[in-house]
Amino acid sequence: MNTQADDLAQDAEVYRTLLESTKAIPWKIDWKTLTFSYIGPQIETLLGWKRDSWQSIHDWSERMHPDDRERVVNFCVSQSQAGSDHEADYRALTATGEYVWIRDVVHIMRNETGEVDALIGFMFDITERKETEEQLLRLQQELQELSFKDALTGIANRRMFDERLEAEWCHAQHQKQPLSLIMVDVDLFKQYNDLYGHIQGDSCLKQVAEILSQCAARSRDFIARFGGEEFVLVLPDADANAALKVAERCRNQIFKAQIPHAASTISPVLTISMGVATQVPTRQDSLQDFVERVDRLLYQSKQQGRNRIAS
Incomplete structure (x- = not known):
């Protein structure tokens, strides 16, 4: 037992x-x-x-x-x-x-x-x-990045532009520093698409995005596709003179690229129009008003014959 x-x-x-x-x-x-x-x-x-x-x-x-x-x-x-x-x-x-x-x-x-x-x-x-878990996290990060990236050009999209501009606006308010914004429109792009086709049109927009990205060279400079053939450059801590220099550089580099545009009534090569504004924002200022002002300047440059800068 x-x-x-x-x-x-x-x-x-x-x-x-x-x-x-x-x-x-x-x-x-x-x-x-x-x-x-x-x-x-x-x-x-x-x-x-x-x-x-x-x-x-x-x-x-x-x-x-x-x-x-x-x-x-x-x-x-x-x-x-x-x-x-x-x-x-x-x-x-x-x-x-x-x-x-x-x-x-x-x-x-x-x-x-x-x-x-x-x-x-x-x-x-x-x-x-x-x-x-790490693979899922990487996929989530990739999806988040894609949600802020323009699918065609690979640069930031409108959603990312809105968030970044608001952050830079608040920073400029707090630091009492200038904030510059450049709006860019590819001249007569509808005519370009009609003549060369949408595939070539997409290729053209990619090339424009790459050139503009190289013109905004500082680490905090930011470029995004605003929609269609429009692009925007956000230049923190850049005064009016600095912003105009960047805009001129963009226009010159696009011209130097010599992208053919036989349907243009302005030039035999692709050109761009731009609106440029600079502001040291205060608490009383409106970001929406600032963006609308730059948009009006872009419209003005197009009304005045395109291939130019309105500031």
Whole structure:
């Protein structure tokens, strides 16, 4: 007849067999000494380190990616000191020098007086899950970028222009600095499309976008496709003279490109018309009024014969 001690020993052996047959890696740390009193044999399959090489939490922390170490160790220690169960994700170093994503699920064991006695937990390999999450995150970022990008030219679209201009307007208000805006219209583009076809028209707009992008050379200068054959350049901290120089550069570079436009009544090559305005905005000023003023200037340049700048 088995004794109670034999029964307990058998139960313990059953539990250990169950634990060591799972993919999760069980472990136990003595809180007073911060040493491993147990770690499952699965650790060798996952990370390659021998079981007897896991002596203390120093071995655990040293086998962690340097970028994760401080954050994870500080979090786990503080939670353990507070007696709180917790989880932590980090990259663990393998014996071959690679990294595997691990999730540690930690449970606090207490003694009769309620003090923390030991930490027990499981390590889970979550590499595949992390890779999937990172892939989804990249896809979300790509979709977000696409939502702000003009599909044809690759530059910013109207939505991005609206957000960026509003941000620069607020910055100019706060810093009491000038903000310049240039609106660009490709002259007689309907006639260009009618003569050369829409495919060639699309190619022309791409070329115009590339040229204009090169003219707005400073890091905070911003170009977007406003719609159709219209483009806009936002020039933060640029006064009227600087804005006019950029506009002239745009017009000259488009002319130098010598893009044929046989249907134009202005020039045998492609030309552009522009409206340019500069403002140091105050709290009383309206961004919409500013944009409408530049739009009127663009209309004025077209009414006056095109291939010119109105400012």
